[in-house]
Amino acid sequence: MPTFVYMTRCDGCGQCVDICPSDIMHIDTTIRRAYNIEPNMCWECYSCVKACPHNAIDVRGYADFAPLGHSVRVRRDEEKGVIAWRIIFRNGEKDMNLLAPITTKPWGQCTPKLKDAPAPSKDMRDSQLLFNEPKYIRLDDGGLHTLESNGLKMQAGVCY
């Protein structure tokens, strides 16, 4: 399902170029619009489709196994925190709208800045604990599991 770009909608802004994990959305130097330079390295991941501010990118099923005439469109709204999909079958008999949340928090505000977190103590450094542990493992006062606490040992040989 490689991507293609509608001539009349693309303004060459480059958002798709910036995001494509496969480095295959490029701006054509003559027409100054984006296109997929290597469709057989496209994962139809929709990252570019979601990123395009003009909805200029669409997907057409891989020629070797997907017949023409279907449509899977998407609109991702960061502010509302939702993503909306519309799927239309080739025969037109099925037309689905699906909506899902993408985040429960305002963007970028709830990830911590660890530079400002209280520095770990020497005890903590010498322990097996990571940031926010042991609290965040079970969200109670329990400690980290160890071989000792769980009555286990490592033994060489065959065991099923």
Place this chain on the structure above:
Amino acid sequence: MAYKTIIEDGIDVLVVGAGLGGTGAAFEARYWGQDKKIVIAEKANIDRSGAVAQGLYAINCYMGTRFGENKPEDHVRYARIDLMGMVREDLLFDMARHVDSAVHQFEEWGLPLMRNPKTGAYQREGRWQIMIHGESYKPIVAEAAKKSADKVFNRICVTHLLMDESKPNRVAGAVGFNVRTGNYHVFKSKTVIVAAGGASNIYKPRSVGEGAGRVWYAPWSSGSAYGLLIGAGAKMTQMENRIVLARFKDGYGPVGAYFLHLKTYTQNCNGEEYESKWWPQLQEMVGKEYLDPELSHRTHRPIPTCLRNHALINEVNAGRGPIHMVTMEAFQDPHLEEIGWHNFLGMTVGQAVLWAATDVDPKNENPELTTSEPYVMGSHATGCGAWCSGPEDVSPPEYFWGYNRMTTVEGLFGAGDAVGGTPHAFSSGSFTEGRLAAKAACQYIDDGKAEGIRVSDTQIERRRAEIYKPMEHYRVYRNEITAGSVNPNYINPRQGLDRLQKLMDEYCGGVTVSYMTNDKLLNIGLKKMKILEEDLEKLAAENIHELLRAWELKHRHLTSEAVMHHTLFRKETRWPGYYYRGDALKVDDENWHVLTVSRRDPETGEYTMEKAPCYHLVEA
């Protein structure tokens, strides 16, 4: 060539590849190294890079100790049986005891985790999987990594690690080039955490032509984690343990939620259950210890993924294909139908596109399943990767050399697909491994282990020349021919990739030979692999984008060669359904209940193979 050399000096922790493992590493490194310089070098854009670019609909590794669900050792036992015994149980236990703390933080950062309305616990898909609305999983973890890192270099394809010249076998940073500007980037660093992901596109894919990008693991998973580590002389383990996946045909849509949550099941073309009839024959190959359907039925011990593949492959070869997933019952429930579609839109949109294109409505028609070409990675139901040290309080002496998740090269750490012997880590476990590696890397520096590192200009210049050689080669020989891509002096990256895929497919158990190989085939394959290596010296890249593909190919080649050596070394068929050694068609616990470890000498390219003991977690 006019490309600039850009040197980033004085780095403490360099994270190479920021997918799930790398974002975890960058995030956590800041806590243990508040005054340290933390830098990310990533070949794409960390907001949407790696295997999780399009999102995920489940977190496949969550213990739920908080809800009284599982203990870490339960997960270890599960991974052990699923991988036919061949796992690093110290690393697995360590990952499992920390993984929940990562997931609880994801929820705090905004990742929508579904809750079971009755119990209030996270909505389970299966014993280990929880359901999420994970379209933005990657941008959310990227945000945390960006807040921690001093600098994020997007669009840098890292090609090599730098080695210290004052102490042998110690890392000193990495080099690569900018995929946009073409500039040469040098990162001098005290420690490096490689989290550059697993490998797709090593075996000839089932899809052809335009559809060749429709692989299960992302087409940009270039095996760079392995290529970089092998190239630096790090020891690798379990590289023979590639994975084959039973997935929806052509679209490769995941089946986990379908089996576990939607309770769909498989049948052959005649509508019959087929798996159980293959069990007696298979039991003779692997022994009752690994396949005991009655016991599995009684105790819910899973039947290993590879063995279920075996049944599917054999049923098809017996002429009773295709195998269907019976969705028509579950999909009558509109709620389950919606989940079935969301599951694809959240992580494999292509499957939804395919069903829309072929008018397959799973409510009225049971879709086809098939087995994929093999993949080399280490965080799903398979454990390829580097031979790493475990944590001090768990690991036996053979598995411990000082720092958690450190490879056999000093100061060089791994996370996610890069670490061997740790299957079933998935996204959350990979992130957790990144965190563990980051803490250990900071300790390594604080212990004074990274003092006196020296990198000469000669080393930097040598790598520079090597990196741009494919462009130089193109420039020199291009005008010898009129036009086109056929040139007696070079091959382009696509031509090289086609050759690699064909050779892995035919000699190392790909899909066209029904996953079969033997020592004769492997020896021929290895010879051809060496010749391909010579030809890769004559790779030609017309532009920077092709240069990216050239280096991805070189990493894939190094990975593949390791896979062949390991497959040849392990003289048994440990995972029927992933691959078969026709000359040793049984599980051989007497000789091969061991982990395989390899090292490629960076100077000579010679491989040495050894066996390492397999330790299991048992009651004290």
